Amino acid sequence: MATFMLLLKGGDFSGYSPEESQKILQDYLGWSQKLRTQGKYKGGDELKEGGRVVSVADGRVVDGPFTETKEVIGGYFLIEEPGLEAAIATAKDCPHLKYKGRVEVREINPH
Amino acid sequence: MISDVGQLVDHLFRHQYGHLVSTLTRIFGFDNLDFVEDVVQETLLKALRHWPYHGIPDNPAGWLYQSARNHALDIIRRNALFRDKAAQIARELEGAGRPAPQTAETSLEDDELAMIFACCHPALPRDTRVALTLKTVGGFGVAEIARAFLTNDATIAQRLVRAKRRLRDEFIVLKVPADHEMPERLESVLDVLYFMFNEGYSAHSGANLVRFDLCEEAIRLVQLLALNPAGDRPVVHALAALMLLQASRLSARQTSDGQLLLLADQDRTLWDRRLIDRGLYHLSQAAQGQELTAYHLEAGIAACHSLAPMYELTDWHQILAYYDQLVQLNPSPVVILNRAVALSMIEGPHSGIRQLHAIQQRVPMKEYFLFHATLADFCRRAGLTQEARDAYQQAVQFAGSDAERRFLLGKLETLE
Numbered sequence: 001m002a003t004f005m006l007l008l009k010g011g012d013f014s015g016y017s018p019e020e021s022q023k024i025l026q027d028y029l030g031w032s033q034k035l036r037t038q039g040k041y042k043g044g045d046e047l048k049e050g051g052r053v054v055s056v057a058d059g060r061v062v063d064g065p066f067t068e069t070k071e072v073i074g075g076y077f078l079i080e081e082p083g084l085e086a087a088i089a090t091a092k093d094c095p096h097l098k099y100k101g102r103v104e105v106r107e108i109n110p111h
Numbered sequence: 112m113i114s115d116v117g118q119l120v121d122h123l124f125r126h127q128y129g130h131l132v133s134t135l136t137r138i139f140g141f142d143n144l145d146f147v148e149d150v151v152q153e154t155l156l157k158a159l160r161h162w163p164y165h166g167i168p169d170n171p172a173g174w175l176y177q178s179a180r181n182h183a184l185d186i187i188r189r190n191a192l193f194r195d196k197a198a199q200i201a202r203e204l205e206g207a208g209r210p211a212p213q214t215a216e217t218s219l220e221d222d223e224l225a226m227i228f229a230c231c232h233p234a235l236p237r238d239t240r241v242a243l244t245l246k247t248v249g250g251f252g253v254a255e256i257a258r259a260f261l262t263n264d265a266t267i268a269q270r271l272v273r274a275k276r277r278l279r280d281e282f283i284v285l286k287v288p289a290d291h292e293m294p295e296r297l298e299s300v301l302d303v304l305y306f307m308f309n310e311g312y313s314a315h316s317g318a319n320l321v322r323f324d325l326c327e328e329a330i331r332l333v334q335l336l337a338l339n340p341a342g343d344r345p346v347v348h349a350l351a352a353l354m355l356l357q358a359s360r361l362s363a364r365q366t367s368d369g370q371l372l373l374l375a376d377q378d379r380t381l382w383d384r385r386l387i388d389r390g391l392y393h394l395s396q397a398a399q400g401q402e403l404t405a406y407h408l409e410a411g412i413a414a415c416h417s418l419a420p421m422y423e424l425t426d427w428h429q430i431l432a433y434y435d436q437l438v439q440l441n442p443s444p445v446v447i448l449n450r451a452v453a454l455s456m457i458e459g460p461h462s463g464i465r466q467l468h469a470i471q472q473r474v475p476m477k478e479y480f481l482f483h484a485t486l487a488d489f490c491r492r493a494g495l496t497q498e499a500r501d502a503y504q505q506a507v508q509f510a511g512s513d514a515e516r517r518f519l520l521g522k523l524e525t526l527e
Binding site for chain 2: 011013014016017018019020021022024025026028029031032033036044045046074075077
């Protein structure tokens, strides 16, 4: 078993009615519930909006460049899977893809 | 680690939208209805971004409420527009969130009730009242309202903009009307809810879930009204009874493959007993006092059907008596058409045919498929096969939905 981090990037939920919003939420909850029932779920959290990318320009430490909206990480899930292929399959199932979002799948390197 | 993300109550977001908009509009005033709707929309978005990672909070409604309140407070503190009123609004917002579960719940309902009365103000045209109520109290989206009324988004959006302007211009205040205004204001609200329910119930355009939601919403609001001291009046109970008794048969009206079933052919075990019991409760409440409205009579007729253990045991004499009174209140051709059905069950199909001939020139009978379908049924029962065939063909021509058309064509076939 290996541990993977699924990074949920971008995503756009604007323009939906309350009823549609609830259906979208139910979609996500169903997906994460499945992870939990299958014993794959190891954790996850939402990341606060804002934040900065700190870098060096002209020898000085500065804020920015700022991340493009579609690259902003909204949150992450930690899951346990037998291998990369299985982790990708789980990511492909994630509702985030239906709402202009992208999921980056990365394996945690064991010590 | 949580092993269960929890389960959302049906329509939680839609209903919370109505609660939150009503309460915040009381605090911010109608001038800021658009602002309030934005705040509430943003709150739902926040839940959408947050809950997938953490599961549903223990008290979802409370979470949404706190979140909307904090968001609103944040904005008024930063926005110069609210400078003059910021301190007062902040006090009210903080007061509104004080943990006193029972009183908080009561005031929430009062806020929603006040919002219903404002949205259904007689100064607004009915179409507008319906759209505004669905949007602000019901939490429906513009596209959903447009679908329910078979029109486009732009029409509904425009109707809403005009309605909000009108509410501002007429200085309509957000409060439950005083006793002396109540009858007139109530009539306007009930008219909207009755229309909302009928639109959902008649479902002209075939299977459409939004339409079922209209029935549910109308029932939720009429009950909210009936169970509040301000709306606890016989006429409100009568409308609640009518809707609940009708709705109890919704799932029995169609077979699983979408075939329409008449009362005579419905499986009565599919009728929703819970809704019938609640309907009968409201009917008993409606009987207090002297007032007798069309809602009373229609609810009485619906109850006769609900109480008949089988079609053959329907109390047609009682139903006809109700229709007689209904014709006196409202001698419209549709009421006369319905009365003719009851009459035909007592005196036979020829009496029914005579009644229909008397109203066939009246609008909208010529284009009304139920007029032709009813006439066809009378003729069939009277053995007038050719006349029945002609009338069914007329009915098919004016049928609104595929289900209706299929039903009529089926009847035509069995005539041979």
